[in-house]
Amino acid sequence: KSLKIGLIPADGIGKEVIPAAREALEAVLREDCDAALFGSVSSPSRKVTGYTSPIVALRKELDLYANIRPVIAVPANPAEKPSVDMVVVRENTECLYVKQEVIINTENGREARATRLITERASKRIGKMAFEIALGRPRKQVTIIHKSNVLSITDGLFRESVRAVPKLPEVNGRYDGVKIEEQIVDSAVYRLFREPQIYDVIVAPNLYGDILSDAAAALVGSLGLVPSVNAGDKFVMGEPVHGSAPDIEGKGIANPLAAIRSAALMLRHLGYDKGADRIDNAVNEVIREGRVATPDLGGKSHTNEVVEATQSP
Amino acid sequence: KSLKIGLIPADGIGKEVIPAAREALEAVLREDCDAALFGSVSSPSRKVTGYTSPIVALRKELDLYANIRPVIAVPANPAEKPSVDMVVVRENTECLYVKQEVIINTENGREARATRLITERASKRIGKMAFEIALGRPRKQVTIIHKSNVLSITDGLFRESVRAVPKLPEVNGRYDGVKIEEQIVDSAVYRLFREPQIYDVIVAPNLYGDILSDAAAALVGSLGLVPSVNAGDKFVMGEPVHGSAPDIEGKGIANPLAAIRSAALMLRHLGYDKGADRIDNAVNEVIREGRVATPDLGGKSHTNEVVEATQSP
Ligand SMILES: CC(C)[C@H](C(=O)O)[C@@H](O)C(=O)O
Numbered sequence: 001k002s003l004k005i006g007l008i009p010a011d012g013i014g015k016e017v018i019p020a021a022r023e024a025l026e027a028v029l030r031e032d033c034d035a036a037l038f039g040s041v042s043s044p045s046r047k048v049t050g051y052t053s054p055i056v057a058l059r060k061e062l063d064l065y066a067n068i069r070p071v072i073a074v075p076a077n078p079a080e081k082p083s084v085d086m087v088v089v090r091e092n093t094e095c096l097y098v099k100q101e102v103i104i105n106t107e108n109g110r111e112a113r114a115t116r117l118i119t120e121r122a123s124k125r126i127g128k129m130a131f132e133i134a135l136g137r138p139r140k141q142v143t144i145i146h147k148s149n150v151l152s153i154t155d156g157l158f159r160e161s162v163r164a165v166p167k168l169p170e171v172n173g174r175y176d177g178v179k180i181e182e183q184i185v186d187s188a189v190y191r192l193f194r195e196p197q198i199y200d201v202i203v204a205p206n207l208y209g210d211i212l213s214d215a216a217a218a219l220v221g222s223l224g225l226v227p228s229v230n231a232g233d234k235f236v237m238g239e240p241v242h243g244s245a246p247d248i249e250g251k252g253i254a255n256p257l258a259a260i261r262s263a264a265l266m267l268r269h270l271g272y273d274k275g276a277d278r279i280d281n282a283v284n285e286v287i288r289e290g291r292v293a294t295p296d297l298g299g300k301s302h303t304n305e306v307v308e309a310t311q312s313p
Numbered sequence: 314k315s316l317k318i319g320l321i322p323a324d325g326i327g328k329e330v331i332p333a334a335r336e337a338l339e340a341v342l343r344e345d346c347d348a349a350l351f352g353s354v355s356s357p358s359r360k361v362t363g364y365t366s367p368i369v370a371l372r373k374e375l376d377l378y379a380n381i382r383p384v385i386a387v388p389a390n391p392a393e394k395p396s397v398d399m400v401v402v403r404e405n406t407e408c409l410y411v412k413q414e415v416i417i418n419t420e421n422g423r424e425a426r427a428t429r430l431i432t433e434r435a436s437k438r439i440g441k442m443a444f445e446i447a448l449g450r451p452r453k454q455v456t457i458i459h460k461s462n463v464l465s466i467t468d469g470l471f472r473e474s475v476r477a478v479p480k481l482p483e484v485n486g487r488y489d490g491v492k493i494e495e496q497i498v499d500s501a502v503y504r505l506f507r508e509p510q511i512y513d514v515i516v517a518p519n520l521y522g523d524i525l526s527d528a529a530a531a532l533v534g535s536l537g538l539v540p541s542v543n544a545g546d547k548f549v550m551g552e553p554v555h556g557s558a559p560d561i562e563g564k565g566i567a568n569p570l571a572a573i574r575s576a577a578l579m580l581r582h583l584g585y586d587k588g589a590d591r592i593d594n595a596v597n598e599v600i601r602e603g604r605v606a607t608p609d610l611g612g613k614s615h616t617n618e619v620v621e622a623t624q625s626p
């Protein structure tokens with residue numbers, strides 16, 4: 001099978017990190033496209049009514065309903081267990097991201113309303129994805145994030161739909177060995193910092209997943225290390241969790257590791273485990289050595305030096 | 314002027330920490346009621362459609378529109394600057410907390426929708442509160458939290474309304490010396506953990522403020538240390554930021570310091586600065602000494618031992 005992978009550097013440091021990940025991809029496959037790799041895009045700095053972020057539009061357009069974000073601290077000794085080892089499985093199509101917003105004028109000033117949509121269908125499919133990922137991990141635990149003490153109907157539906165997944169007839173008992181936990185979103189963030197080891201797979205509605213994955217990134221040293229894939233049933237798009245970082249754009253110091261790991265994650269999702277392992281091992285080795293590191297990790301290296309380090313055996 | 318303060322222990326460890334704070338209050342004033350002190354309340358563990366948390370109802374009923382949550386790390390040496398010193402000013406009446414939720418059956422399963430309300434009026438009044446608090450602090454900086462790259466209309470309105478506060482005619486230039494910053498909520502949480510010193514006063518819509526204040530609590534060692542007041546124009550209600558902690562309820566080991574500090578914060582809000590200072594100094598001294606500490610802080614003390622320690626000079 002030949003793979004076709006589109007590259008979407010977009011803007012900001014996306015233009016700097018995607019070429020880096022491209023080299024990693026080309027090293028493991030001959031380029032030919034069934035997936036895409038997205039860089040990052042700057043948000044408008046002033047209010048633009050009706051603005052839609054290109055990444056949000058792509059997720060929706062391609063029905064990439066799962067945003068999978070593994071957050072792992074690379075241990076100094078490869079034989080050791082990582083102190084942080086979790087996967088955030090973020091629902092990627094609904095919640096406040098449906099972008100149904102209205103504004104009206106009243107005698108007391110303007111009033112704006114946004115719709116938060118949670119469907120049983122989307123909650124179940126993201127739940128299935130989370131259980132499937134948990135099944136492939138040693139701890140086999142899924143933690144559902146919600147705020148049903150306030151949003152009893154929407155988050156109540158999310159929580160209940162995910163909980164129902166193991167009992168679905170088509171699932172046929174497959175997830176019976178997976179343990180289900182839950183956490184209210186505010187306390188989830190608190191505990192993430194105090195006891196990150198309580199988490200294995202986290203499944204969350206869109207906005208909570210967005211916040212939790214950035215919070216988790218803080219635990220492993222830098223957003224510049226955390227990869228993601230946006231996955232649907234037919235297409236997958238790799239995307240570093242970091243943004244376009246306008247403050248460092250053009251300086252050649254963006255950390256390319258999140259983009260490179262996103263390429264690996266994408267390959268893994270497509271079944272190319274060997275290629276993914278090769279990339280991941282090279283990245284972990286560079287992190288472990290610590291000799292070559294960009295400023296976000298406290299180093300002085302440039303993007304291209306990090307890329308070179310991942311390529312030399 | 315005589316003060317009347319209601320005590321609402323509610324349930325869970327609320328019943329244990331409020332009596333503790335009551336002693337602190339009684340020590341500084343003769344009891345007689347213009348304010349209230351709320352403990353904590355357990356959320357239902359199963360789905361209860363239409364459930365309204367009593368604290369959410371109280372905030373709305375009494376129009377306590379500002380939830381003020383100072384998060385300060387007590388430095389070992391009282392002459393030193395605290396490494397974390399911020400105030401989260403959380404809008405307390407709208408956002409997803411308006412609890413307008415509906416659910417319908419469709420051929421693809423159930424679909425639930427919640428309304429997120431942001432008004433110019435509420436955003437301006439919470440903005441004013443934030444600027445007023447910033448004015449009384451050495452750094453005089455307000456950071457607006459939003460997600461206007463996705464919620465361009467609702468969060469756009471919040472951001473714009475807060476930004477407009479210093480230019481309001483009735484404000485009359487009073488806030489001209491206050492610096493305005495802003496952060497997208499996901500990146501705000503990330504930076505909170507990496508560089509907490511970038512924050513002074515944070516102003517946020519309800520849910521982001523909820524999450525950010527729990528996140529900030531993780532920075533100072535325990536939720537059991539962080540106080541809050543729910544403030545309106547006519548009434549103020551102290552409330553520890555922690556919940557009812559059913560896991561430790563009845564063990565006598567709940568940290569009473571958040572409740573005691575909430576009492577002090579309430580007094581300060583009512584203009585009783587001397588009483589507030591006395592309580593705060595006693596609490597800071599107990600934390601600094603570290604001899605008496607509940608399990609959340611790594612100690613072995615009981616609630617009453619901590620209360621006693623705050624009372625002995
Ligand atoms: C850029 C923004 C729209 C996006 C999101 O909120 O999903 C980003 O924060 C992310 O996590 O990929």
Ligand SMILES: CC(C)[C@H](C(=O)O)[C@@H](O)C(=O)O
Nearest residue numbers: 149150186366368369523554
């Ligand atoms: C108990 C819950 C409704 C409440 C909230 O979300 O406001 C709590 O988390 C808080 O921060 O006071």
